[in-house]
Amino acid sequence: MVERKAVGSRDLSNAWPAMSIVQAHAALTAPGAPFEMETLDIRGVPTRTWKNAPPTLAHVFAAGRAHDDKVFLVHDDERVTFEAFGRATLALAARLRADGIVKGDRVAVVMRNLPEWPVAFFAAALCGAIVTPLNAWWTGGELEYGLVDSGAKLLIVDAERLARLTEHLPATAIEHVYVARAVDEYSEPFANPLIVRLEGIIGAPMSWADLPAGELPPVDLVPEDDATIFYTSGTTGKPKGALGTHRNIVSNIMASAISAARTYLRRGEMPSVPDPAAPQKATLLSVPFFHATGCHAVMSPSLFAGAKLVMMKKWDAERAMALIERERVTGCGGVPTIAWQIIEHSARANYDLSSLESVSYGGAPSAPELVRQIKANFPKSQPGNGWGMTETSATFTHHMGEDYEHRPDSCGPPVPVCDLKVVDASGNALPPGEIGELWGKGPNVVKGYWNKPEASAETFTDGWVHTGDLARLDEEGFCFILDRAKDMLIRGGENIYCVEVENALYEHDAVMDAAIVARPHKSLGEEPAAVVTLSPGATATADELRAFVASRLAAFKVPVEVRFWDGPLPRNANGKIVKTELRDLFKAA
Template identity: 50%
Template sequence: MASQAQRTPPADWPKVDIPETYRILTAPGAPFEMEEATVQGRSYRVYKNALGTLREVFDQAREWGERDYMVFENERQTYGQHFRAAGRLGRILSERYGVKKGDRVVIAMRNLPEFSLAFWAAASIGAIITPLNGWGSGEELAYGVLDSGAKVVFVDGERLDRLRPHLPGLQTSAVIVTRPGPDGTAGATPLEDLVGTPSGYDDLPDDPPPDPGLQTDDYATILYTSGTTGRPKGALGTHRNIMTNLVSITFNGARAAVRRGEGIPETPEPDPDDPQPATLIPVPLFHVTGINSMMVPAVVGGAKIVLMYKWNPERFLELIERERVTGTTGVPAMVWQVLESPDFDKYDLSSLQGYGYGGAAIAPELTMRFVEQFPWFPVGQGYGATETSSVSVAHSAEDYLLHPDSVGLPVPCVDLKVVDEKGDEVPAGMSGELCIRGPNVVHGYWNNPEQTAAAFPDGWYHTGDVCRIDPDGFVYLLDRKKDMLIRGGENIYCVEVESVLVAHRNVIDAAVVGLPDRVLGEEVGAVVQLKPGTDVGEEELRAYVADHLAPFKVPIHIDIRTEEFPRNASGKTLKPVLREELLAKLGRDKNG
């Protein structure tokens, strides 16, 4: 089972260089064959064999019939059951609530089967699916509903309870709730009243709504990402964006095989008699990874989807063994917890054929530990963003082991460049901001032309990540230009937390900085300056932030001071100085 070649590539590796590998894989007749397409007046390289729309995926899914579709705790649904219910729900959205192609449908819930049901119902009628961060406060959720102009909102009981004080102002046609909490369904329509309970899905007619006539460049999703102005921005994705990612996520393995001299891997036609693949989704479905790189690809491949309601490394290991999981993913913090779990050796994990990770900085130490504990399949990671519909750069196998501090090489449809502060491209090998262009890049931010113009000039997405690209094309991330930190794969824009802190009646200034954490990557730290003659405690400030923002955005440490922050000549706060001061203070505290 162990693969020594993965740990130490043979002396004659690689047998095919990088340019020739890309030529082979994108040539006419090859699985990643390219053609030119015009999108918003610009010409792009696109995958010739990509599917066109989510409606095509929906229609194909109905053909998987009695295969297992979704496992949640002790609940199971087949493809036939689930997509009958999704089809009926799509008809109800259209006929009862007047949802049309292009209308927005919000989904705000944890990882539940009903998330998928709402997603595919909305997709089947051409609605723009708008998932909201399930960890958000009622205030944050209400903002997403109002900003998107959602016609219908799907929630679970916990999200309904948070939203209930805001319901009168939401201006929606319906709020539909599943699994209501102690406060019941007041203010919402129970989902069961519309499609029945899962035990009755078999009896529903296989009668999906009429095809809405989608085109591949029609809008498909609005995925909110934290905003530098203190409010989240809705990344407006298209069907082409999602279908492009479906192809890109399969490129890593093919590239590694050709580099070894094995040729293009064969893609056999699905056989109902073959063992069913199983995908374990431990990340939130409201994330671009959960939707674009996990749920949608699983449906295309007829895989069984195993949902985790809440992250727990021991439960993760148990589910791999119980459901014979073949593929999964996670952020580095989650992978660390799995590798260091005291239960790691208690479970049979041999069914796994792939376990990718990304979403935050990845230490080479993690890569080496991963290879030691999962030696029977190649290590791999991806780099991307909500704005790039998930993967833009990917890394795996021997290339990864020889360049463990790189995030990899671009997928074939993507162009990269590195620019300086003026936006001018810098010579190869020099550092600057990474910019990405391709059919995977979203069309901008919903209802936000100013931020769109700033982030996507001439169709190039400016990532805010500082990097360099070596002569072979490997991308190395060096720093983040954006005032942002990443906690366990969750983007947290500092200004969002700072805005809440400064709104406190006793605070005159605030600076949020990242504190290193071995498992989560970073934790939220803050320094505040109080107004003269006032006083407030750290716990009161933390509770104040918790009243307005999701728990993962609440600072774990707040340094309270009365003196003004250090600033540069232009008056900007010197955050690196504050961060070092806070780390030094915490170090003294820890050392007693």
């Protein structure tokens, strides 16, 4: 029995829920409805799809241009309209084609959140290239791996990443490099004729409106064409490139919209009709574009719907509140730490945050208490979360409003075009309430891993992705993720596969045994901690080992704490380290 609550001025004490999830989805996806579905054969698998979704990223781009002089991108004092963005994108696409980029080529994008990032992404996509965003926090060696593994032909990079990558470029297949926001200390690489300033092609963001209107590249695109490679960490320590199609990506555009409509029906109300005269929606972007969430679940839907994206160079809670006030931001979130830091900030009362309509997040464990705090501190805002992974092109389940308040420990039900099942070790589906591995199927599940057929065969079966998450489903289909079958932790939305960090520790001469476990963290969810046994007679300090890992891996993977263990680490009969015992070391941290 769920707690009955009043919503707004309407007493729902005897009405919640007014409609079941099945009934709500049936009403919203009925023939002729905006969210109508159809079943198509995709790579031999019958798959439900959104009938009215834009077919490709080119259609998303075209829809964005219709928003004309509305502001699309905000970065510090830079403001870029939808039309200016469109002109810059087409100018860059023309240069990409002039430099030999054809359909199927890989174009890597390596930069922090800047207005140039979505321009680079859509310019490459319009050319039919497979856009390959790489994690801007990676080290030079990690970035080299991504460029080599993808076989990227052209690199669009910001100056900071170029400095990190310059010595690694000779090992790659990169033929051209476009550098955004290069400053004097990065002038030396321009002696290489293959490295040019991006500003020399499209100018600075504030001048994009003065570019010619441009024309779409004459490239035929269809929904099943390859569109992106997003890298996800692998259990072997080497990232795997998830190969996504145009259909995978555009499925997100309908996924979040239907969740809001479902909430109305669950209340017994009709979904609101969009008002063209209403104030523009605006999102404070606190997740990177190089994540599937930032790219697929935020950037593309915002472009399609005419919403404003407000970027920050670096997360700062007070700066975020100032931007929410200045830009009348309607949605923020990203990962739970964002919400916690705003809620608990001592200066929160100094800012007008009344424009917020939603505070939603995903990508990291979150406490039910956070749901209650959002409702208490932002009464006009709906809390929301969801679940997805790189292999599902972001959104797979979505959870918001009263449903989230009633089931704060769930990540919600799957969106209507998607299916979830919980299976046993043999792949047999289990009944509601039983715990097993979570599998998902839908039009957003990627084709597989780039050039890794064995890994693809292990992870994808007849359209189903094996998530590695241990979960249960209730009678209504709400998903409850309980643990991860893969040895992975999530720090503020960043996946960290423990074996990768353990392998880095093992490279140190003094380390004989090592294990990475999750140390609980209130806002980040969890963070990596290490337990290490040193070789007999060897010495090393915790700071030394942390610095050693930092020289090899991105900063977010570096253990926040190192504890030393006397003797070999505890193992079970199969020789695997018993991490449950090691996690107890950090429970009080």
